[in-house]
Amino acid sequence: MTRPDAGEAVVGYGGQSLVAPRLSILDQSPIGEGSTAGEALRASVELAEAADELGVTRYWVAEHHGSPGFAGTAPEILVPIILGATRRMRVGSGGVLLPRYPATKVAEVFSILADLYPGRVDLGLGRAGGPPETFPADVADLRRWLGDDPHLWVLGASASSGALAAKLGTAYAYAHFLNPGPGLESMTAYHEASPAPSSALAVRVIVADTESHANDLAASLLLWRSRKDLGDDRPLPSIETARNHRWTSAELERASYNSKALISGTPDQVAPILSDLAYLHGTDELVVNVLTHDPADRLRTYQLLAQVLGAASTVGTGAR
Template identity: 55%
Template structure:
């Protein structure tokens, strides 16, 4: 089982966006030492709860701060940008860090009617011998290509990824219901497009671990209140556990939290790891990408450390000390 990190650079109550970005770099260093497979950073705009508005920039900083782990975007919102610009950015990253770059692409952020064509153009631009017609040419195609991934939460996006023969990450933490069907559609389409050669897909899940069940419940409560508010149009930084304890939930907030709770896994490692393994088996994947949001970066760093220990990742067997994330 491969375990990876999806980092949305959460901004906690009492912290700034700059704090969140520094915490992301600290967490990436931890993930590199602990033996996680990938570290992806997200793109969000106009959100008080997320600091990562330029994932290609943050990915470059993470690559420079780490030695082994694959680093990518989860993802660049392609409808916002010309395909040539995205290709040039990832060509530079891949030239500087060959064999370590994942180019994760999302279709939100703008009109998506021509998204399949944009995605094909992007892939072609980065291939050796790709388009070379003056202003549309990538200046320096890297010797080792970035690995292209499509992010989605539906069978349609899954089939598109399979037909293109690229990686696919399903956002279970956003829409858990279609996951099994979508990943099956991806693998079926991929088998027709690239027989005998392909990735089985990644499942992106939201989870938080703590040393005790009570503490895990508190941390989950913070995520649930944040998400309930966001669903209802009240977007804020992640609340502290103290703020959650003092909060008087409205009926609508409680209703949204109950719905979101179904797609969240939390508890001690003894409780969480078997549930994650079962979820991976149900969806037919051998890699999970775990997203954890906490108000305090130290809680997030501890959660990933417990996750790595629970799955026996290579860095936890070496006994190397892991620094806490700073916020």
Template identity: 40%
Template sequence: MKLSVLDQSPILSGMAPSEAFRQTTELAKHVDQLGFHRYWVAEHHSTESLAGSAPEILLPHLAAHTTNIRVGTGGVLLPHYSAYKVAEMFRVLETLYPGRIDLGLGRAPGGMPNVNLALNRGKHPQVEHYPQQIEELMSYLRGEDPQGMHVYATPKGESAPPVWMLGSSGTSARLAADLGVSYSFAHFINGYGGTRAMDRYYDYFTPSVQQTEPHGFVSIFVVCADTEEKAEYLASSLDLAILRIEQGGNRTGFPTPEEASKQQYSVFEKERIRENRGRMIVGDPSQVKEQIEKLARSYNVDEVMVNTIVNPFEERLRSYTLLAEAFQLA
């Protein structure tokens, strides 16, 4: 089974954003050496807890600092942008790093509601045009002229980066199937209904120029440590961070486990933490391996993308090392 990495470039408590990018670079180099399959960076706007607002810029930096691992976006939020411009950016990337680039697409706002207005010159994006945007983008990537205006995405080349649809619902799964592209379900965002969405993707998949067979994977939060006790301790900071996001509270940095251990939770908050654990896998290497394999079987996939956010950063590196050892990655 393949293991991959999703990195949201988290800004840990007391850290500058520049340090978050330094850690992203170090982590990419680390997992490249460990044998992980792909490394995706996310797009988030107007937040002080996640540094990655422009994955299309961060991506070539990471490609230049790694050797074998595929690098990509998880993802570019297409409704905010011109399909033609996105195609040209990724034609450049494919030309620089042929065979190593993934183009993951999403349609979420990428932040609070006003982000939509800021990114779209005071207007709300027309998300109903999203399927047509993707078709236009794919056409440009293949060197075609979808608008019939004698306009092409340059530089041209023999290969094109594969398009992935990102989603957390059956709607996105059906769209990926209809377009004949690969599909990634964000279990770390929505812990319910993912297996049904993936089944829907497989059931309705239509072969396309990009691929003749369906290809999907699932993304989930993972915290792996040498012992179950330590893993639970480290995961407590992620419990608190997610709870704060749900409550619309302070999002200026991911807390430490020490801070989480001092937190007093209400009965309702404890229940929310318990519910949110459905979006995580936490434990020692053998426990995590067993749960990841079980998750992959339930989704009928041969690849799982891991999102690990723990504080301090050294424990994050250790978590990925333990995963690589448990799965005997090459």
């Protein structure tokens, strides 16, 4: 397998020479316990402003419904706010749940955004939220109506989604943080079948200045995810809550399983893992998802990642 082109910037970290993938962000606007949805959304805008200065390639906002832990229910609202607050990076949906909406309406919304911010808008499309049977036809319609701007991405977390993205002629992002197992198979199918592949790997990461703080943040995230899996969906717990929590056997089992899709540690621990993941999956870009109770810890993760990945080298390149 050939190493990705965009990783030509070589960084030295932790005694290793790494080929650095580009850094992008998937923001789910997490709500911490004791906080509000409004505070979470404002934190997303502030994070986007900081990410723009860090040289992040693209900033995607997610669509979630009925979850006390996520404030981002309407990417079509948050995307233009972030576009207006930033200057350089691409901004888009990660993604719009296309089966929930008429494709014509999605096209109208994102066409206006692309007209206002040419060359900066991504439209990531997910199949969840309704019957998926019309998804391929709807994506084909969007390609015909929208052309090349905004840039269309199919998002997936299954072995078959990469082949579908290739067939539909879009870029492809695989959600490693949701289902790491089929990622290699799906990405390989996409790269082999697409005439002009453009791909990214979405990963869940926590980075801190010390290993102990990274472990605390990871425990908080894993407690939140374990509860959610077991039907107890809440805002993200604080480090203090996680430290004082008496874990049930079922929660520990879920935490063990979910830890396989979480990459956490100090920069020198995390950087080679991320570089290897990008290389293994044949992509030059990582879309990093960070969930922490405190927005400051989320920002610090991205600051540290920008130091060890190829973020700054992509500023002004118009990367698609």
